[in-house]
Amino acid sequence: MLSLALFLAAAAITPLFGTAEISFRRAFEGLSPDTEIFFHARLPRVLLSLIAGGALALTGLVFQAVLRDPLAEPYTLGVSSGAAVGAVLAICLGWRGVGGISGIWIAATVGALAALSLVLALGLEGRRLSSFTLLLAGVTVNSMCLAMILFLHNVATFSQSFAITRWLMGGIDPVAYPVLAAAAALVLALSAILFRYARQWNLIAIGEDWASARGVAASRTAVIGYVAGSLLTGAITALTGPIGFVGLIIPHALRLRFGADHRILAPCSFLTGGAFLAFCDTLARTVLAPTEIPVGVVTALIGGPVFIAILRSRRRSLWV
């Protein structure tokens, strides 16, 4: 309930703040330029940050359960570095995309899917998927992708190099409504799949044998988690670039408050994650106005200290 209130409050309040002074009466009466600023710059950006934050926090929660690693996050399986290689390649080649869809988005999506397929293929041992091998495969793919990004960055021109750095820092830009609607539909559909298995995540978080002996098709369910979570992350990362910490700290903060039941944690993570990112993005837009800070920087600056605080309180409450 608290999470829902937070989510709705973030949705209601954050669009009210911005760099430009606008009048809401003028905006709703359809007068220029207030209408454009509110409906075409601010609102889509807030909506995107709400679904992006929700998707990242939910994926982080599920990955931590399925990999049985409290430090797992949406990018653990190499999705964001794959997306980054795609995006950086598109920037270096100056690819504009097809049919009005940005080349960076397409390339990032393809990169994310390629990285995910590679990691899953490496993690497959016979018919079983080993979470330990998956983690190692993720680390390997992440560092290989990083090397490729460094190489591309090195051969890029000055302006390309600036675009690359900017993309890698993660940022939420206003997107057109059709793109937003498509992203929202995808995020909601994939999130619904992850919610449906909330009870199974509880058992898998304890162990694969434990879950199997209690009637859960553990390997198959884990694969559903990996794929749905990675598609969520891939879709969001293609639009926003990598945004760290949301997927890591939101689930941990909620576990301190609500315990470990994923039937509570999953919806709460989505709502709180969305609210958190919308809040961070508002800070990013307004603190140093008119200069904007990349939202990835804000989440890291807020998320880092919060995570340290969680770790410390966790030590006190038997969480080691």
Next chain:
Amino acid sequence: MSFTLRALRVAYGSAEVIRGINADFGDSGLVALVGPNGAGKSTLLGAMAGLRDYGGECLFDGKQVRAWSRRELASRVSWVPQSLHLDFPFTAAEVVMMGRTPYAAGLFESPHDAEAVRRALRITDAETFAARDFRSLSGGERQRVILAAALAQEPRVLLLDEPTTFLDLRHQVAIYSLLQSLTRSKLLAIAATHDLNLALTYADRVMALKDGRVAGDGPAPGVLNRERIQEVFGMTVEMLHGPSGRPWITYAP
């Protein structure tokens, strides 16, 4: 007849751990599975629970274990690990509630499930710490919670991997007495154990494993004699008679 094993083999890579086991198990009774470390006790239980790939026949109700659906098998057979390592703050009651997974189709459990959990917590004497974080419990308390989870599953067969290793004396006796009374009818329990005296006192049948083969199988006093223990464990023991006239195994290091 519940389980029928014929030429059962289990290997981890090239290391063969179970090397051809034949055995039949009925629908009730307490069976103690004994043997030195590495004899294959846990692996045998894992194969019977459908958690390990195996060769040969491992039949439950006449059907290969691997052919059963997970959920169908889990509503009949419960596997109880020695311990659990948790990374997340589940309460003891939440862990026990997981035993109800095979029965609930939806996202949430029914009042009937909650009742089964309460009953299981009561008979394992785990009610007092049901609301606590599982990770804050002692080894013995954890084992009682894990056993409660298995009982909440309402199985016909319990496969227990050393269920009393971490328990204090009173609870060791309490758990084995509980298993003994539960297995008088309609429940088969197969428990791997290192405590030969508990096996001798409570088990209806003892199965001794050595190097992945059956080294003895039958009523407890017949299997756990001086010669067999020497052969299986490589230890010389003395057989005493306890106050009630029951045999008692003792040894000098």
